[in-house]
Amino acid sequence: MADTRQWRLASRPTGTPTAENFDLVTVERPEPGPGEVLVRTLYQSVDPYMRGRMRDAESYAEPWDVGEPMQAGVVGEVLESEADSLEAGDVVTGNLLWAEHAVADADELRRVNPDLGPVSSALGVLGMPGITAYFGMLDVAEPTPGDTVVVSGAAGAVGSVAGQLARLSGARVVGTAGSDEKTDWLTDELGFDAAINYTETDDLAGAMAEACPDGVDAYFDNVGGPITDAVWPLLNVRARVAVCGQISQYNATEQPTGPRKLGKLVESRARVEGFLVGDYQGRWGEALERLSGFIHEDELQYREHVVDGFENAPDAFLGLFEGENIGKQLVKVAERDV
Amino acid sequence: MADTRQWRLASRPTGTPTAENFDLVTVERPEPGPGEVLVRTLYQSVDPYMRGRMRDAESYAEPWDVGEPMQAGVVGEVLESEADSLEAGDVVTGNLLWAEHAVADADELRRVNPDLGPVSSALGVLGMPGITAYFGMLDVAEPTPGDTVVVSGAAGAVGSVAGQLARLSGARVVGTAGSDEKTDWLTDELGFDAAINYTETDDLAGAMAEACPDGVDAYFDNVGGPITDAVWPLLNVRARVAVCGQISQYNATEQPTGPRKLGKLVESRARVEGFLVGDYQGRWGEALERLSGFIHEDELQYREHVVDGFENAPDAFLGLFEGENIGKQLVKVAERDV
Missing domain, CATH: 3.90.180.10 (Medium-chain alcohol dehydrogenases, catalytic domain)
Structure with missing residues (x-):
């Protein structure tokens, strides 16, 4: 044998x-x-x-x-x-x-x-990560033309697709990533409007505010922690936050703490929603068809x-x-x- | 003059x-x-x-x-x-x-x-607080029969109405309040299934878990802070959190901190939404009509x-x-x- x-x-x-x-x-x-x-x-x-x-x-x-x-x-x-x-x-x-x-x-x-x-x-891009980006962005974050959309972990498998889908929806897209090579890829090849290398700033809140002068209408979050803290004060009225992952927390040995966030939701009437791609099992075909179409038309890079x-x-x-x-x-x- | x-x-x-x-x-x-x-x-x-x-x-x-x-x-x-x-x-x-x-x-x-x-x-009850409870509970928290619904600040103007509306929707209702007189009112007169006097427990998380053996399907939050922390681990799949107010934070002189909460939303695919009664201006008539109806039928105490x-x-x-x-x-x- x-x-x-x-x-x-x-x-x-x-x-x-x-x-x-x-x-x-x-x-x-x-x-x-x-x-x-x-x-x-x-x-x-x-x-x-x-x-x-x-x-x-x-x-x-x-x-x-x-x-x-x-x-x-x-x-x-x-x-x-x-x-x-x-x-x-x-x-x-x-x-x-x-x-x-x-x-x-x-x-x-x-x-x-x-x-x-x-x-x-x-x-x-034509599997779980791409489909995650598809439903999280289009069904949960719901970008519309003119919106400012922030994607954390934007150079990852999910984030890179999510950000491009927001761009294809007519939104202004801002990504965060952990190296200049990544942020260059986002802005130079994927069509992000701005990208923040969070390892190179000691004022993430300031950098985020500068990248989002009209506030944030939708936030696709893969990372959590301080990046989310920087986005939060910028949430506009009726903003949507799609929580896909919290990789900054996965290796924590104690319960992570941070600024309390729910008060801002009242002021902005914002919605924060966690989602799992598995819940969309019946609609994977739709996602794959559209994602392949975008790749075929050279609208989506991976x-x-x-x-x-x-x-x-x-x-x-x-x-x-x-x-x-x-x-x-x-x-x-x-x-x-x- | x-x-x-x-x-x-x-x-x-x-x-x-x-x-x-x-x-x-x-x-x-x-x-x-x-x-x-x-x-x-x-x-x-x-x-x-x-x-x-x-x-x-x-x-x-x-x-x-x-x-x-x-x-x-x-x-x-x-x-x-x-x-x-x-x-x-x-x-x-x-x-x-x-x-x-x-x-x-x-x-x-x-x-x-x-x-x-x-x-x-x-x-x-027939004004801003009652209408706030009406839309926050029925449009945002969306209780269904058999759900467990938690209301913080349950003996207040908004919470007392919100909890009764959840009960009228067929849910099991758990309230928090700050005195035995209040919790007695909730369970003895308003028909809450359980009530927690948060000033009388040093294990709020344990008390909440005990009051919600099947987890929490909807949470109407007026208070925030440690009460919300106690509810969070109990959120069921597809739970809804309606954030109405955060009175525990209003007098804070520094940014309040607490456990990070977004990771749990991925696991439970829960939705957290802030809302303002002013956004429902066009539907106040509907709310007033139904609230008066419930009072008239002795279904709603205030x-x-x-x-x-x-x-x-x-x-x-x-x-x-x-x-x-x-x-x-x-x-x-x-x-x-x-």
Whole structure:
């Protein structure tokens, strides 16, 4: 029997995760049962929300078990099929494992058309992150022409798409990111109207106010913490805040504190709403169609930050919290057999 | 010429306002011009939101000017009319002054029908506070049968109505208030399912969790601060938070801080929305009709906390921040001439 490798959760992190929390094991390659397929991973996704699954606490995603393989979004190639709907050579995407090979129910996989673009984009702009940006921006933040929209974590997989969707809605878009390389990408290539490198200012509130002279009508928040504090006083009447993530808080070991925010909501009659892409499952098709259309018309740019080699998956994940990625962080696990 | 008395803003408070911030002056009684009426104040309202108007800062209500008379909701009697639509003896309500007499444009007054109930209720359950509760609960918090709804400041003018409206929507209602007399009123007379005297517990989070074993589906917040902190971890999926006021913060001299709250919104996909009754101006008639209907059917109880004498208006206002009132705080200024 052939072998395969998996990353397992070795231990739960306290604070910022480290390499010690992950364990690389070699196991027997699983065989597909009836209705299942064996998938060889081509690309594996690492995402900030996975930090929550390392914790032993109820949240919107199940905690991972210590000693067990971890789940991840994967784009892979079908090696063996015991299902009528898929055959060997098909490229598919779905929630599989941090693994070089995994079996999955064919019904839980989505076929990826390799002619439409790089298959890896099914984990980024044409996958969960892009769809998250789509519904969070268009359904929750609801930009209208002339609005000022702020996106935090704007150079990430979700933020970069969210900001461009706001621009396509006719809004003025301001992004925050953690390096000049990122802010340059936002303004020079993605069409953001302004971008703030939050690591280079000691007056974030002032920089935000300067970037948003007409206040803030919508805020798409991936980061939280001091960036949100800088946006808050600028919220206009009937502003919308779409809370997608709070990566600045994920590694906190104590309950983070900050300025109390609810009073401002009365003054501005603003709405703050958390959302999860999973709640829009029935409308993913709509999102994918529109996102592909924008890419095809050259209206939507994206970037992928690919780390090569399955053995580097934990490093790629840890890098998310260091802001190492521009665009979607991926791990390239294997070449496609063509 | 006859005289009248007015309360003017003597100085802006730092922190909790005191009697020194108010100045009682005697002035010549004003005369109505064309289209105007002279109103003799019967009842004057004092409301927590007035604290914001004492501040020299832009907010949803204009700051009062130092040395000038302050505005207030008033129920009064028309003494002289230069308008076709009103005549002497009519009872009216509107935004007038902290004054025994004031002139007003007849178009900016609403006639009060004294046969429908005590005219003072036009400043409470059938006025701004009741209408605030109506829209905040039914349009923003949106209780449905079986929901658990928490109301902070539940024994106040707004909270007591808000909680009963939630009960009438079929929800389980939990209130917080600052004395046993208040919590008894909530559970024994208003039909709240549970009430927490927050001054009598050193484990507010525990008390809240115990009172809400199925979590919190909607939260109508008048108070903010530690009470909100106790509700937050209990927010259920798709919970709604209607932010009406934050009285615990109004006298703060430094930016209040507390636990960061936005992460929980992602997990629970909850919505937090600030609102102002003024935004519903076009629908006040609907609210008044339904509120009167509930009172008529004995489904809605209310209480007024009346301080006698115009000279006591500042004390009545200051008492709001000490939690002295049960139900609507009013100042009785004069008897109606019948």
